[in-house]
Amino acid sequence: MSVPNPYWLRDNCPCTECRDPRGGQKRFQIGDLPDGLTAVGAVEDATGLAVHWSDGHRSHYPAGWDAPAAPDERTEHAKRLWRAADFARGLPEADWAAYLADPEERIAVLAAVRRSGFALLRGVPAEPGRVLEVARSFGYVRETNYGELFDVRVEPDPANLAFTGLAIAPHTDNPYRDPVPTLQLLHCLRNDCAGGDSGLVDGFRAADLLRAEDPAAFALLARTPVPFRYRDRGTELAAEKPLIGLDPRGAIREVRFNNRSTDTAALRALSPAGLDAFYAAYRRFAAITLRPDLRLDFRLAPGDCLLFDNTRLLHARTAFETGDDSGDGTGHRHLQGCYADLDALSSTLAVLRRRTAALDELEELFEGEGAGEYLGEAVTLAAHMLQAAALARTAGAPPALVAAALLHDTGHFRGSGRELMAGTDNRHGATAAARLAPHFPPAVTEPVRLHVDAKRYLCATEPGYLDRLSPASVHTLALQGGPMSPAEAAAFAAHPFSADAVAVRRWDEAAKDPAAATPSFAEFRPLLLDSMR
């Protein structure tokens, strides 16, 4: 093969000397690599690419390590650009209780925010402060001069258009902040006014239309920094950014659109012709954002919480009239909002997907290899682990320990079990713990890792324990090192997870009953997801 740039290839060496196996963080700086670095040998086969370097280091790149990367998820290329009619069959929404209970619902909601720019949670209790709970379900609240949360309702002496009953045209929030809050949440506590409906416009779609209809105007807005400013007695925020932000490759990545806060005096720096061109482009873009086919209108009811991407979606509302509760048809409108950020939302989404994928993989193993023989016992490997989990559950063990019981023999999967049956210690406790570590905390992985040692410990310290072992377990005991010495037993007993490992071990021994009822793997999925936190 032709070896690509040696610094790039070496920069990607996946060995544990070069990278932390947990987070994947590199352990060297690019400047640590010697000048004149070359590959003095390279062999590619089915397992991947082996490279011997001029400085003596050896790397092995597993097949597929350089699979094409996903595009930057923040640009237009990772989005579904929409117009109102695309939601004719319904908005991306979920019930708050279902969102909390079911990771698949959480994935659907967070993925909608990332892909379409928004989602609606229904049934969030219409109580003050709950909007913070929604934000914390996937990320972190971005506190600002408006507080952790802010109230949107008519105020007697409004410092901001938001706190009147006037209509507000589509805009993004806080363009005068840098970094701008990338997410906004609006939770409806009350909305029984005439008017006060909500509107959303896909700012990426609007920018995309401008690019198609007037490429010069698009280019001008993308390259003209616009000053934004907000000022009150305790605040003076300023930021300077183009209305349309592009990534270095020219893809749409951010929209800031808010005439209320545009400090246009500073645009004086443009030439007269530059001002003419800018204002023509600005007004053309503004007109696109007002096209009715782009605007998705809906009404927030008490308990609804809208989540949206503040770097992309423009939000708006119709005018409304508040009343005096006299029953004349005019009531009140009260939303609570807060800001948060997209990076944490995407992280939560990625971790949820990783976890459900890990569970899918485990479930497949239980149903595939798990249906095979378990070291000559009268139950299958899967039934054995499911019985152990059932025993732990019946015993009232905490979720992490039930998970440990369920997963304790997963080190036998992927063919490893055959080694032990063929007479080689496959160190299946350690293998399972290593495989589970990317997903589960020590409260799960440590009892799994130690459950073989627990057998050796119990055989050494508990009279009669060895006699109760199954013949297969006696057979493997020898391969695993036999009963512990007194010194080994003392060291084991001192381990913080030794009691949990012993508990798993006892369920392990008891979970070999061909007549016992065996639960399904699916039953344990919620518990496993909880244990992953």
Place this chain on the structure above:
Amino acid sequence: MSVPNPYWLRDNCPCTECRDPRGGQKRFQIGDLPDGLTAVGAVEDATGLAVHWSDGHRSHYPAGWDAPAAPDERTEHAKRLWRAADFARGLPEADWAAYLADPEERIAVLAAVRRSGFALLRGVPAEPGRVLEVARSFGYVRETNYGELFDVRVEPDPANLAFTGLAIAPHTDNPYRDPVPTLQLLHCLRNDCAGGDSGLVDGFRAADLLRAEDPAAFALLARTPVPFRYRDRGTELAAEKPLIGLDPRGAIREVRFNNRSTDTAALRALSPAGLDAFYAAYRRFAAITLRPDLRLDFRLAPGDCLLFDNTRLLHARTAFETGDDSGDGTGHRHLQGCYADLDALSSTLAVLRRRTAALDELEELFEGEGAGEYLGEAVTLAAHMLQAAALARTAGAPPALVAAALLHDTGHFRGSGRELMAGTDNRHGATAAARLAPHFPPAVTEPVRLHVDAKRYLCATEPGYLDRLSPASVHTLALQGGPMSPAEAAAFAAHPFSADAVAVRRWDEAAKDPAAATPSFAEFRPLLLDSMR
């Protein structure tokens, strides 16, 4: 004069119909302006520019309204690019107690962070959690997956190089986050190891040097999005940004530099020649960041808190050895850090500057016009207000009320007092309140606004009050409307600040003693600053 682009000019109309007078927010959207808008008349004189618009609107632009704007404060043009020798005479630093007590110290520290990218606070109590207090003294903590704050010390099972005793080369933090935290704080709780010194490098200076020495490499790094990634059991963060971020005009605005988190596999999308060029540029930039003359080294002692711009400065540390407290010369190193953002820091700085500028202006007025006659009384206007404030202070009034007493007659400044003396009600309570409103809360401005009404109220409701007024005060009473009617008095008494206004009024009447000791304006500056919050 030649009128510039009409939409731009109209977009800047400062009238209260077009703009909220408090925050300056515009009350219209750019699309609300009619097509074909023109100026049908324009007159420029010493007061400014008056425009009559084709849609009937009239605008008046005060002279100087379009003064050239400051450059974007986040780019290189607003910074002092440095190398280590520039701090040979000392670091930008302040004592924590002085910083808290003295707005000028706060201004100096925050301005240093903005201009040089860092500052050091000394004497922050070396207690856990105090770093959050520092962040909240000027802004908001940015919570992340690492928590509100994070501990930097040697950990038994480190998931991150930061939690070892290894040296760390200059880098920025969290490049895998978008928005990246723009500020970092590091507070030293303990540092009695061998080693563990801190280092800072001005990343803007390093980028500037790269641009001068290898413009093609600079341009390549500025246009190549680099994927960054961080992953642990509960987190999966990814961002894609160039190592050198430019504003649309090509000015350096952001540096991300952290080989540990660079997900370089995704650079595979570049052509082989592109990879070669990128790695040559990357290594050239890395080599510049390691130049000794760029690196400022210093040692954090317990109580030191370093604040730095994480979009600009690279931070580093030397290796260190931790010990077992046996007195063999090796001890421990423990920092606590948190993230925050530059926009709030800049806002706090701007507001502090605005407040001290407002006090400077008031002090000048007290010393200038204030030395003049006060409505024919035996004291000057300044002495009158200072005596009123002294009386309020002696009476144990809260700071806001002392401030109100001090400022109650500032409506007479700027020549307004002459009107009243000439026989016209200058409505000086309302004038003063309006002038003070951008800086002071209602607890200060309302008693000021109402102190004339309080005289009319007291004359109507308190037997003998009128008889105790000075002749000048009796004279102006008539101009001001005379004693209140019963209906007026009832309305006044219902006002939430009527009692405070009455208190100010009584001190006002008593503060005309040519023999009384008169404090200086400077004495009240700290109290005035506190009252502005």
